[in-house]
Amino acid sequence: MRKPRDFDAELKALEDKARELKTRKVQQLGELVIATGADQLTTDELAGALVAIAETEDISKREAWAKRGMTFFESRSRRTAPASERNPRGAPAQPGSPQSPASDTGSQ
Template sequence: MRKPKDFDSELKALADKAKAIKERRVRQLGELVAATGADALDADLLAGALLHAAAMKDAATKEGWRKAGAAFFQGKVRQPAPRPDQQPEGALPLQGGAAPH
């Protein structure tokens, strides 16, 4: 006679795996935001831009964004978007610790 399956433990294992995959996805999205320089944007602005992109119906615009994203991942354009208030790499802020505006 065959031993019955332990469905509860299998379900728990699947739930744990799904949770780990979701956590990895969230972490990767955060890394993507940082790698593109979008972490410098205000959260409301970033959310608005993402909402606009998700609602975009124009196929040509989406294709242009897709090509720019593919180039970014292929290393052709690995530099994040320029930030006007960003310190040059390795530079220290002025006295008082505040960055110039």
């Protein structure tokens, strides 16, 4: 006879995992703000810039920003990691960590 599924326990585990992923994402976004030097901006300036970027539908601008971001991360990885340990998307690879926030599409 099959053991009945504990839907409550499965739901709680999924909620815990979602909370952990959200916490990690928030931490990584904070690290990104600091790494780029954007922590020197006021909260209003940073929020305004992010709103402007999020509202931009010009594909060429978004591609230019993406290219600039990749260049930023590549130059940082060359300065901080030996060639054998470089992560071309930016953040140093950590066991069990997701990709850097820069690789996130930002759709939430």
